[in-house]
Amino acid sequence: MVEMMSGGYSRRILLLVTGLTPQVVTETLYALAVQSKEKFIPTEIHVISTGEGAERARLSLLDPSSGQFHALCREYGLQSILFPPENIHVIEDTTGQPLTDIRTPEDNLRAADYTVHFIRKFCSDESSILHVSIAGGRKSMGFFAGYALSLFGRTQDRLSHVLVNDPFESLPDFYFPPMQGKVLYSRSNRPVHTSDARIMLADIPFVRLRGGIPQNLQDRKVSFHETVEEVQSGLRFISLSFDLPKKSICCGGKWIKLPPALFAFYLWLARRQVMTSGEGAIHSQEANHHDFLRVYADVVGSMSASLENTAQVLKNGFDRQFFEEKLSKINRIIEKSLPLEASFYQIATFGMKPYKKYGLRLTPDQISL
Incomplete structure (x- = not known):
């Protein structure tokens, strides 16, 4: 049964922007699908990242034998969540090559356009509910994801940030709290027990502007810059x-x-x-x-x-x-x-x-x- 938070939508999308810490994917999924009282069990997961971030996500999350996404699903009985390697989307530069990092103004624009494209696309499907996490990646990526959801998000869509207590937040081997607790070692080689891990999901309110955005901006592929310019031109001095x-x-x-x-x-x-x-x-x-x-x-x-x-x-x-x-x-x-x-x-x-x-x-x- 799909819980209350899913609202009966047949397509439930979890979209995350990540950098070099793919752990935010399993931590967010755990918070939504396992820990939350009003569970959100996605039917599909999508990740937007740079070249290196995408490679880390594929190896650590989706490896058939050691992938932590598969381990989480097995341990907590999460079934039928579509998350193939093709759902890890790599931001590309102007020549079509994967961006290794976001360091220049041009890189920022590419990341913005890429993020806006996916959020516009997912929000155009009336059968979908979209949950966007801005926990990973550079701050600019999180900003673009939140801004895009403000532009195109609907009443049912949500924005969040996952929080993990120390020392688990920076622990490379920690992906989610296992049902059977175990000992891990911190960066300073101090033993810590996973039963002490706390994962908290912070829901982020956002202004929904979709109802005031011209339909042509919702339907066609327009850059982040063009979208902001056109929306801004519609906001006039109040008189x-x-x-x-x-x-x-x-x-x-x-x-x-x-x-x-x-x-x-x-x-x-x-x-x-x-x-x-x-x-x-x-x-x-x-x-x-x-x-x-x-x-x-x-x-x-x-x-x-x-x-x-x-x-x-x-x-x-x-x-x-x-x-x-x-x-x-x-x-x-x-x-x-x-x-x-x-x-x-x-x-x-x-x-x-x-x-x-x-x-x-x-x-x-x-x-x-």
Whole structure:
């Protein structure tokens, strides 16, 4: 049975970036699949490393007779985890040769592109859940893996770092705590017992930006640099202004046209936010519908039939349904037009039923009327 943490996904991927310490693979797998209360048993494991790191991983983890990955699986009954040598991916230089280490800015870019490629690819499979470990490799590799997961990761995906207590963290012969404890020798030739080993998995929260990234960046192979540039170009200075004749709002430099009734409702809330020094959120039953109708008249004209119809609807004042309908429609339009910055400009809900209030999060100095 697949445990809760796996969420029922048929493809469960563990991706690790490693350097010269392949032990992080078995330590992370042990923490996830054996030690954790909510176990994550991967269906496949992938490793990204340099040439030397990949060779160490193949020999120490996957050797048919002495491989520590196979030993861990046998000892703890972990079955059907796909981890062939082909799943150890070597970062290549511009000529297609394996990188022996990451030492130059060009090497860093190659490592970034390589990592982004795999994380984008794995996150594009709707049947998958991805767990990324940044415990091994150079710090830049861990950064790129975490950054890539922030760009493309979904709700189900996770980021972690495995921690091992001294002296086992730096012990070449320690890969995981065996069921039957044994004595190992530290670098200073001091005997230590594996029963004293402690493996801890630190879950790392990360901001998920996937919902705001253009679909073309999610679908096509783009370099790390190009991805960051394109995402950055979508993040604008937070400011709000209005064009009354065009019935459009300008959010950080991007214009969004709204239907007249929605434009009037949004303008009314913005005016409230400015006039009340940022305390414009209002309960539907406390709001003065005449104030809104005056703003609506500024938008459509005092002789407009739509103004007359709206005045008839609101003859007994506002109700919650009117508020929530306008809020929902406006927020959908803003989210579609500003996938990255929508939350700054959408109408927010404050408090709980029956005391809900509605208003803007923007400060008065961010709003130009």
